[in-house]
Amino acid sequence: MRRDEFSRRLMSEHVLTTNDLIYPVFVLDGENKTEAVPSMPGVQRQTIDILLKTAAECVKLGIPALALFPVVGQSFKSLDASEAYNPEGLVPRTIKALKQAFPELGIITDVALDPYTTHGQDGLIDDTGYVLNDETVAVLVKQALCHAKAGADIVAPSDMMDGRIGAIRRALESEGLIYTKILAYSAKYASAYYGPFRDAVGSSANLGKSNKYNYQMDPANSDEALQEVALDIEEGADMVMVKPGMPYLDIVRRVKDTFKVPTYAYQVSGEYAMLKAAAQNGWLDEKQCVLEAMLGFKRAGADGILTYYAMDIARWLKD
Ligand SMILES: NCC(=O)CCC(=O)O
Numbered sequence: 001m002r003r004d005e006f007s008r009r010l011m012s013e014h015v016l017t018t019n020d021l022i023y024p025v026f027v028l029d030g031e032n033k034t035e036a037v038p039s040m041p042g043v044q045r046q047t048i049d050i051l052l053k054t055a056a057e058c059v060k061l062g063i064p065a066l067a068l069f070p071v072v073g074q075s076f077k078s079l080d081a082s083e084a085y086n087p088e089g090l091v092p093r094t095i096k097a098l099k100q101a102f103p104e105l106g107i108i109t110d111v112a113l114d115p116y117t118t119h120g121q122d123g124l125i126d127d128t129g130y131v132l133n134d135e136t137v138a139v140l141v142k143q144a145l146c147h148a149k150a151g152a153d154i155v156a157p158s159d160m161m162d163g164r165i166g167a168i169r170r171a172l173e174s175e176g177l178i179y180t181k182i183l184a185y186s187a188k189y190a191s192a193y194y195g196p197f198r199d200a201v202g203s204s205a206n207l208g209k210s211n212k213y214n215y216q217m218d219p220a221n222s223d224e225a226l227q228e229v230a231l232d233i234e235e236g237a238d239m240v241m242v243k244p245g246m247p248y249l250d251i252v253r254r255v256k257d258t259f260k261v262p263t264y265a266y267q268v269s270g271e272y273a274m275l276k277a278a279a280q281n282g283w284l285d286e287k288q289c290v291l292e293a294m295l296g297f298k299r300a301g302a303d304g305i306l307t308y309y310a311m312d313i314a315r316w317l318k319d
């Protein structure tokens with residue numbers, strides 16, 4: 001069966017299409033400015049006007065959705081993260097500009113406080129630095145409402161607090177925001193593969209030597225991921241996510257087999273950086289390896305993949 005191309009094609013089980021891609025982007029305040037992210041070659045922080053050009057290209061390529069991540073200036077960070085729900089903030093302005101120009105392009109926003117806290121944690125903290133669950137959830141609800149009111153199609157809580165999906169769902173319902181979808185970062189592991197992302201959004205310096213072990217998941221755990229996903233579905237998530245991607249494909253498979261709900265995986269910044277570095281050194285064939293990694297996600301059961309390679313992949317698939 002493997003001898004001929006036609007029979008290889010006949011027995012091929014999985015196929016990657018542009019419909020599977022979500023493109024994460026870093027948004028910068030200001031005008032006509034881009035900044036390279038040194039640990040993520042090829043990735044740029046972009047001001048809204050430049051991002052509109054990128055979005056136009058994504059629409060042309062057929063990419064279904066963008067995920068927005070703001071780069072927030074130091075002067076907008078605080079202990080109470082109040083900039084997270086400022087209706088005039090960078091994220092609501094970006095959502096409005098994108099939805100106005102490209103109503104058909106899905107816009108996903110990150111719901112978490114790390115871009116807005118002076119300490120770089122995803123939530124509000126007590127005197128010992130411990131993240132306070134319920135106090136944080138109250139702020140996340142305001143942030144999610146702010147994004148939904150600005151026109152976000154999907155709000156994506158990535159903070160890992162308990163009970164935030166239910167609280168956000170109830171708040172959306174009571175405000176009449178009945179079409180806003182929730183993509184829950186349900187099984188988000190406390191991973192070192194997020195390093196380059198923290199450079200990109202400028203939170204690594206604020207985070208310093210502290211970590212997120214007391215709310216993100218232990219990489220040693222697998223059953224716990226099912227419990228987290230079950231809770232989020234019960235609370236009203238429309239879509240669930242496993243993050244990071246490639247080291248956690250077993251989790252993607254278990255989640256998909258168990259719950260059979262729309263399941264996404266995030267090929268995170270560290271995975272991108274590894275592939276990019278090897279490609280730049282001539283050690284790996286970039287296109288072949290990236291496409292192979294994507295098929296791995298599909299084989300594991302992912303319905304879609306968040307990847308910094310989304311535009312490259314969409315172009316490769318067109319060729
Ligand atoms: N909420 C987004 C992240 O925490 C990190 C993603 C990445 O490392 O690419």
Ligand SMILES: [Mg+2]
Binds near residue numbers: 160161162186
């Ligand atoms: Mg949870």
